[in-house]
Amino acid sequence: MPEPTAPQILFDHVSLAFQPGGAPAIEDVSLTIPQGEVLVVLGPSGCGKTTLLRLIAGLIRPSAGRVLVNGAAPRPGASSATVFQNFRLLPWKTVAENIAFVLPDLPRPEREARIARYLGLVGLSRVAKSYPRALSGGMQQRVALARALAAEPEILLMDEPFASLDAQSRELMQGEVLKLTRAGPQGSRRTVVFVTHSVDEALVLGDRVLLMSPRPGRVAELIALPFARQSGDPRRHPDFISLRDRLWEELRHMVLSDPQSDFYGRG
Numbered sequence: 262m263p264e265p266t267a268p269q270i271l272f273d274h275v276s277l278a279f280q281p282g283g284a285p286a287i288e289d290v291s292l293t294i295p296q297g298e299v300l301v302v303l304g305p306s307g308c309g310k311t312t313l314l315r316l317i318a319g320l321i322r323p324s325a326g327r328v329l330v331n332g333a334a335p336r337p338g339a340s341s342a343t344v345f346q347n348f349r350l351l352p353w354k355t356v357a358e359n360i361a362f363v364l365p366d367l368p369r370p371e372r373e374a375r376i377a378r379y380l381g382l383v384g385l386s387r388v389a390k391s392y393p394r395a396l397s398g399g400m401q402q403r404v405a406l407a408r409a410l411a412a413e414p415e416i417l418l419m420d421e422p423f424a425s426l427d428a429q430s431r432e433l434m435q436g437e438v439l440k441l442t443r444a445g446p447q448g449s450r451r452t453v454v455f456v457t458h459s460v461d462e463a464l465v466l467g468d469r470v471l472l473m474s475p476r477p478g479r480v481a482e483l484i485a486l487p488f489a490r491q492s493g494d495p496r497r498h499p500d501f502i503s504l505r506d507r508l509w510e511e512l513r514h515m516v517l518s519d520p521q522s523d524f525y526g527r528g
């Protein structure tokens with residue numbers, strides 16, 4: 262399979278401080294993400310994972326350096342859609358209306374077809390007419406995922422989207438993300454930047470893993486996964502366990518050596 266090459270997302274020596282002159286949340290991050298890649302971002306709490314997503318979404322601008330998406334500064338809502346951990350469904354709208362809300366410009370038959378397609382994909386066709394309060398937290402999160410997918414963005418930004426799901430739903434949803442991102446020829450595949458705290462999830466879903474170190478957030482390592490896009494369960498690949506152990510050890514070390522971490526100096 263040919264390697265994807267075009268840098269759809271470019272970070273060029275990017276630093277960001279939330280307060281002018283304050284300590285940077287992320288510092289000197291340089292990175293290219295080709296079209297169609299699934300990049301999983303892993304790192305201790307506070308290392309700037311969400312900040313990275315918000316920069317790609319165009320919600321914040323770098324204090325130094327450049328972020329480019331398709332060669333231009335990103336504009337909110339232009340080429341990406343985000344699935345947050347804290348799904349933001351509108352409580353006064355039904356499940357179907359929540360999804361319709363992000364598709365205002367589509368003619369009605371097409372809009373309804375999209376709603377049906379993506380609700381089917383997340384296994385929730387039967388609750389289209391329900392209100393969010395009638396659904397479990399996990400089901401609401403799947404609606405939020407369907408809503409982001411239904412917009413069919415070029416880039417899908419996922420911020421711990423499965424953190425609140427039960428183990429079974431989480432695994433099923435990971436399978437759906439894999440189907441979505443693996444299907445289709447290069448060029449038609451969606452680019453995904455996926456933030457997680459789970460090393461296993463990172464290794465199952467990613468083409469590459471970006472490991473970030475904290476305070477300020479920097480690129481600690483970029484790892485091309487040897488089992489990405491291969492048939493079969495990546496967890497059975499001979500390199501899976503050793504890579505998982507290594508990443509765990511690096512994360513553990515980062516947390517134990519961070520003076521601002523609750524676990525500083527332990528272990």
Ligand SMILES: Nc1ncnc2c1ncn2[C@@H]1O[C@H](COP(=O)(O)OP(=O)(O)OP(=O)(O)O)[C@@H](O)[C@H]1O
Nearest residue numbers: 279280286304305306307308309310311312313478
């Ligand atoms: N709006 C903001 N104003 C000031 N500081 C902020 C703001 N948003 C984030 N920060 C700080 O920037 C740093 C990076 O935050 P960010 O949320 O990107 O980290 P994260 O890796 O996603 O954390 P977590 O894993 O806990 O979600 C943290 O120190 C955080 O306190």
